[in-house]
Amino acid sequence: MRFKKTLLLGTAALTVLAALTLPAGRPAFAASLTEVTSFGDNPGGMRMHVYVPDSRPANPPIVVAMHGCGGSGPGFYSGSEFAALADRHGFIVIYPSAMQEAGFGKCFDTWSAAAKRRGGGSDPVSIASMVAYAGRQYGGDQNRVYATGSSSGGMMTQHLLAVYPDLFRAGASFMGVPYDCFANAADYPPGASRCTGGAMNRTPQQWGDAVRQAYPGYTGPRPRVQLWHGTNDTLVPYSLLQESVEQWTDVAGLSQTPTSTDTPQAGWNRRRFADATGDVRVEAYAVQGAGHTLPSTGMAAAAVAFFGLTTPPSTPPSTPTPTPPNTPTPTPPVTGACRVTDAINAWNTGLTSAITIANTGTARVDGWSLSFTLPAGQTITSGWNATYTPSSGQVTARNAGHNAAIAPGASVSIGFQATHTGNTAAPSSFSLNGAACTVA
Structure with a gap:
């Protein structure tokens, strides 16, 4: 029972803490968060908020950013850095709000049979409808769609990569669990969950088979996966980071041995798993000493960089300076194409x-x-x-x-x-x- 109460208080406190500590990043002229009340098929009964930056390309990428249990889309908008990064790099952010009650607040459905297969229903179908709406309404690029989230949102991130591998190109999961970790609704916290009880241990092939069964017959490319977990996280145990690594490296056909390890920032111990061409398909961050408190400052930027979205949006060309009379125009240097x-x-x-x-x-x-x-x-x-x-x-x-x-x-x-x-x-x-x- 102590686990249940701690998880509830931890997620609620995290939302408040993130809102208080978020660096001031968005300019005063930035667009505002907008609620969309009719976006398409919505079997999960979810709410949709969207942030569309003023400066963006004609067909901007789409990032789906998801809150933890007890949170909301507007709360994750205020308490994370993704909207500020959207202003800087020109992508759309969708903030879904979960409406499924899990005993200590509303959480994203990663437990039901309907949610565990492509097009089966519940929250994944609702989120796919939001992505399609962003394409119709704002020109969002359906070939550049990414998922990210914290806690319950991190769980749904890995879930979406499994059931919609043809829609999501990559995901960044903060404090999540592998796809199909929860057996059913009774296994989801605050019940006696085998998944988050700290004893979950499957082989890489068992984890990989679960993903492959989510969309039988799919033979296309699989999303790239970035995983984050605090070493002192006891609410969603740190041991689940390794289970997620095993799942997604197996799905990608990679060795369990990382191709490189480094510390890109103090306390961020990273393992990277690349394919034969050198393309990093999976990377895992163990954040030393961190509890159930991710993402913290700078981590959203690392996720966006992993997605490949760090190019600033295009801006109109500046007005050229007139050439003074009788001044010859310089000959441009000969360059490559x-x-x-x-x-x-x-x-x-x-x-x-x-x-x-x-x-x-x-x-x-x-x-x-x-x-x-x-x-x-x-x-x-x-x-x-x-x-x-x-x-x-x-x-x-x-x-x-x-x-x-x-x-x-x-x-x-x-x-x-x-x-x-x-x-x-x-x-x-x-x-x-x-x-x-x-x-x-």
Whole structure:
């Protein structure tokens, strides 16, 4: 019984704490949270709120961000950093509100038979309807849809990746559990749950088979998965992080041995599991000393970076400065058919660099390497959507498996995190496959 009361108080306190500690990030002119009362098929009886930033591309990506038990969509909007990141990077955020009573507040249904199969009903179908609505109403890109959430929302994140692998490209689960961890409604907290009781242990293949049975016959690509858990979490036990790792590495056909380990930020111990092409399909963060308190500052940004959404939204071109009379127009330098934009976000002794590579030529690029010079004092500690060698000086970023081709007029987004000693300038001297690129 003590577990039940602690979980209720912990989730409620987390919502308040997050609201008090959220950094001021959104500009005063930003769009506001809007409720949508009729969005389509809604067997879960859910509420939908959506945040559409003022500055966004014509077909913006969609992020579904989900609260913990006892919370709400508007509460997660106020108590997390995703809307501020949407302003910065130009994606839509859907904030569903769960309406299924679980004994200590409303939680997302990850236990019922209906919720455990694609199109079966309950909350997953309602959320899929919200995504479709965002496509119809706001032009949201149905090929770039992502899920994230905390506690019950983290559980639903992994759940959605299993039942809708054709809709969600990736997910970031904070303090979640593997798909099909709960046997039924009676097994969900605050009952005597085997899942969150700390004794759940299945083989990787058993976990993987559960995902494969959620959508029988599906043979398409599987979503990429990012997992976060605090080592001192006793409400949703830390041991479930490993069970989730085993599930999603098995689904991706990967070894249980990570291809790399690092600490991108103090206390964040990360394991990464990449395929034969170097594409990271699963990554797991063990947050040292953290309890049931995630995501904390900076973690939403890491999730958005994992999704590949850290390129700032396009802005209208500035008015050109008139050329004075009798002044010859300079001849532009001869360059390769590529253009690079780079957005730097720096703090204390660290920074992130979000790079977009655009193919401005008429020929398709199949396989690429982007070379650039890193400013003195900067050292790359981790990256996404490419591999980076070496970590300083003259660096070469090579494509991942999923972004090797760049069609004419198309672009790819990559990026890295680095430490610095005071020089936070952007890299210079970009060249794609040996040909110099213009820098926007």
